[in-house]
Amino acid sequence: MKFYQFPPYGVNGSAVSVCLERITHYYRINYNGNSGTVLVLDTGKEVSTSMREGDVRKLLEE
DSSP states (O other): OOEEEEOOOSTTOOOEEEEGGGEEEEEEEEETTEEEEEEEETTSOEEEESSOHHHHHHHHHO
């Protein structure tokens, strides 16, 4: 299992570590000028990060 610490999303966010194998899909978000990506886990939980969608894709393809 490979874990990665994703950067926080938004001003009050905090970094979160996620097991990459648990990510089922992801999509781009942009709220109030804050762009980033939502990671959807196999549990149904969604994790927001400021990492760009393309960077998430590259990370998962490694």
